[in-house]
Amino acid sequence: MNSWAVICTITRREIAAYFESPLAYVFLVIYLLLAGVFTFVFGGFFERSEASLGSFFGWMPWLFLFLVPAVGMRLWADERRLGTIELLLTLPVTTAQAILGKFLASWLFLAIALAFTFPVVITVNVLGEPDNGVIACGYLGSLLLAGAYLALSCMTSALARSQVVSFIIAVMLGLILILVGFNPVTDILARWASPAVVEAIAGFSVLTHFDGLQKGVIDTRDVLYFVSLMVFALFTTDVIIRSHRAG
Amino acid sequence: MIKVENLTKVFGAKRAVDDVSFEVSKGEVLGFLGPNGAGKSTTMRMITGFIPPTSGKVSVCGFDMAEDPLPGKRRIGYLPEAAPSYQEMTVRSFLNFAAEIRGLRGDERTRAVWRAVETCSLESVINQSIETLSKGFRHRTCFAQAIIHDPEVLVMDEPTDGLDPNQKHEARTLIRRMGESKAIIFSTHILEEVEAVCTRAIIIDRGRIVANGTPDELKARSETGRLDDFFRAITLSDTAGAANSAKEVA
Ligand SMILES: Nc1ncnc2c1ncn2[C@@H]1O[C@H](COP(=O)(O)OP(=O)(O)OP(=O)(O)O)[C@@H](O)[C@H]1O
Numbered sequence: 151m152n153s154w155a156v157i158c159t160i161t162r163r164e165i166a167a168y169f170e171s172p173l174a175y176v177f178l179v180i181y182l183l184l185a186g187v188f189t190f191v192f193g194g195f196f197e198r199s200e201a202s203l204g205s206f207f208g209w210m211p212w213l214f215l216f217l218v219p220a221v222g223m224r225l226w227a228d229e230r231r232l233g234t235i236e237l238l239l240t241l242p243v244t245t246a247q248a249i250l251g252k253f254l255a256s257w258l259f260l261a262i263a264l265a266f267t268f269p270v271v272i273t274v275n276v277l278g279e280p281d282n283g284v285i286a287c288g289y290l291g292s293l294l295l296a297g298a299y300l301a302l303s304c305m306t307s308a309l310a311r312s313q314v315v316s317f318i319i320a321v322m323l324g325l326i327l328i329l330v331g332f333n334p335v336t337d338i339l340a341r342w343a344s345p346a347v348v349e350a351i352a353g354f355s356v357l358t359h360f361d362g363l364q365k366g367v368i369d370t371r372d373v374l375y376f377v378s379l380m381v382f383a384l385f386t387t388d389v390i391i392r393s394h395r396a397g
Numbered sequence: 398m399i400k401v402e403n404l405t406k407v408f409g410a411k412r413a414v415d416d417v418s419f420e421v422s423k424g425e426v427l428g429f430l431g432p433n434g435a436g437k438s439t440t441m442r443m444i445t446g447f448i449p450p451t452s453g454k455v456s457v458c459g460f461d462m463a464e465d466p467l468p469g470k471r472r473i474g475y476l477p478e479a480a481p482s483y484q485e486m487t488v489r490s491f492l493n494f495a496a497e498i499r500g501l502r503g504d505e506r507t508r509a510v511w512r513a514v515e516t517c518s519l520e521s522v523i524n525q526s527i528e529t530l531s532k533g534f535r536h537r538t539c540f541a542q543a544i545i546h547d548p549e550v551l552v553m554d555e556p557t558d559g560l561d562p563n564q565k566h567e568a569r570t571l572i573r574r575m576g577e578s579k580a581i582i583f584s585t586h587i588l589e590e591v592e593a594v595c596t597r598a599i600i601i602d603r604g605r606i607v608a609n610g611t612p613d614e615l616k617a618r619s620e621t622g623r624l625d626d627f628f629r630a631i632t633l634s635d636t637a638g639a640a641n642s643a644k645e646v647a
């Protein structure tokens with residue numbers, strides 16, 4: 151059996167597991183509610199009176215900061231707690247295939263959640279004439295952002311046996327990745343450090359790289375940033391799981 | 398078909414498995430005995446490739462489990478000690494998953510699942526989610542997963558644990574029957590089981606093999622001719638010996 155067939159089988163099982171638990175639906179509802187509240191209430195969607203989804207995408211890094219770790223925290227913590235990891239890793243699969251299969255399932259789940267926000271696209275199209283290319287780009291950025299946070303959650307989930315601990319560490323890591331590029335923080339940094347240093351530090355932030363995509367600019371460097379974050383975190387997950395097994 | 402050479406596993410300061418070597422060939426059922434903490438589960442985890450050995454070598458059907466684990470894993474069916482399974486799945490979807498990841502598709506998969514369900518008498522619970530099953534049924538579900546691809550090699554960690562007397566009997570008959578065409582290694586604390594099922598038994602104590610022979614040979618080594626007396630003598634005398642030598646050192 152080839153590698154992709156194995157990964158797909160794992161992905162399918164994981165996705166089914168999501169929808170068999172009520173948590174998935176709770177998550178979807180909370181996500182959609184929060185996305186709505188942030189966009190229309192705090193984001194001032196109507197007050198802006200412009201045909202764009204800036205207020206919608208602008209909140210994504212903050213929303214995902216908490217919601218993505220909630221999706222990813224069970225990935226490996228649960229396997230270890232329930233002992234199913236022994237079953238999974240003695241099946242004819244490699245650790246990398248198992249990690250990728252589980253990661254893709256959660257990413258797909260997040261993509262589904264993102265797809266459910268489609269009514270805002272319809273709304274903005276009814277009210278005005280937005281640039282739908284920019285919107286598509288914003289969705290791409292959100293998906294990459296979710297993937298990057300998710301890979302980090304995957305990593306922390308392999309690290310901790312408890313879901314709660316895994317969640318907290320993932321949120322902390324995500325917060326650091328936001329704050330190093332968050333304007334109020336960079337302003338403070340700018341008082342001590344030279345602009346070049348501040349810019350270099352901000353280059354590690356998800357905000358810096360999400361900003362362009364959200365505004366409709368696909369820069370290879372931004373895409374590369376998110377992809378390498380995912381590769382790095384998943385690779386680290388592999389190292390962590392191997393070291394657990396070595397005892 | 399299973400070849401274990403100088404297998405050692407060290408956890409921190411503890412030698413859980415210490416220089417263990419044995420072979421199991423086709424048609425053999427090897428019983429793995431030993432007191433709690435002797436290293437039975439650890440040995441099985443190394444054979445199935447779940448944990449890497451500190452040193453030593455395992456090969457399954459000629460494939461090295463450290464260098465190239467996938468071919469070996471394909472040929473092994475494994476029932477881990479706690480009989481873990483995905484709680485939220487139904488028995489059917491869990492077995493479908495197990496079959497599919499073993500490369501069985503379509504009709505082949507359906508047939509394999511039904512064969513395993515029949516063998517383990519799971520018909521009555523097939524659409525029930527695993528978390529709602531009783532312990533014995535959960536154990537049988539994991540057992541079914543281990544035999545779903547009709548493997549050449551079966552590794553089972555306490556396969557009769559938690560089963561009712563009828564099911565224990567069924568399981569023993571099944572293991573004996575499957576043993577004719579497979580290489581089987583299983584651990585147990587029930588010594589009658591060894592006499593009823595095994596062609597050979599290994600007793601392991603504190604990581605080391607202390608006896609290896611057919612049940613009759615082992616029985617003959619005891620004055621009373623009983624396996625449990627032999628087991629007690631060999632695992633207790635060892636402990637007493639160790640305590641004595643510790644005293645001498647002090
Ligand atoms: N992951 C681990 N980390 C540290 N020590 C371990 C680990 N796994 C097992 N051990 C130790 O190795 C020894 C052997 O354990 P093992 O589970 O193999 O025993 P066993 O023979 O299966 O016992 P039982 O009859 O109770 O199932 C024990 O002392 C145990 O504490």
Ligand SMILES: [Mg+2]
Binds near residue numbers: 437
């Ligand atoms: Mg054990």
